Amino acid sequence: MNPSLPQDVLDQIxxxxxxxxQAPEVFFQAWKRGVKIxxxxxxxxxxxxxxxxxxxxxxxxxxxxxxxxxxxVLSPGEGxxxxxxxxxxxAREGGALLKRCGFQGLADLSGLDLERRRVIADLMLxxxxx
Numbered sequence: 575m576n577p578s579l580p581q582d583v584l585d586q587i588x589x590x591x592x593x594x595x596q597a598p599e600v601f602f603q604a605w606k607r608g609v610k611i612x613x614x615x616x617x618x619x620x621x622x623x624x625x626x627x628x629x630x631x632x633x634x635x636x637x638x639x640x641x642x643x644x645x646x647v648l649s650p651g652e653g654x655x656x657x658x659x660x661x662x663x664x665a666r667e668g669g670a671l672l673k674r675c676g677f678q679g680l681a682d683l684s685g686l687d688l689e690r691r692r693v694i695a696d697l698m699l700x701x702x703x704x
Contacts, residue, residue: 597700604696636660
């Protein structure tokens with residue numbers, strides 16, 4: 575580190591380095607919570623066994639076609655939550671799904687219950703790319 579930087583800046587850099595070093599694992603744990611809430615049928619191979627055996631976010635990629643096909647029959651909250659999760663995997667396709675759900679901006683996430691809000695917040699805070 576640059577010793578000419580003020581201590582508070584050095585401390586902030588150190589906190590961020592720790593945060594981003596831990597971010598991939600924390601993201602994966604938040605992702606698994608979201609998959610469990612939404613249902614494993616929308617992710618990975620679509621099975622409970624696949625969910626239980628998942629070792630990384632790659633094992634639980636959103637099944638974009640399945641999600642897209644189900645948006646018309648899911649409740650608005652279920653659709654927004656699934657589409658928001660999908661947007662972490664693919665921003666363009668996830669954004670299109672969100673638009674189909676009537677999503678207009680981040681404030682629309684306020685319609686989600688606290689558990690789902692926490693998942694989305696944790697995903698956002700710890701996202702470091704797919």
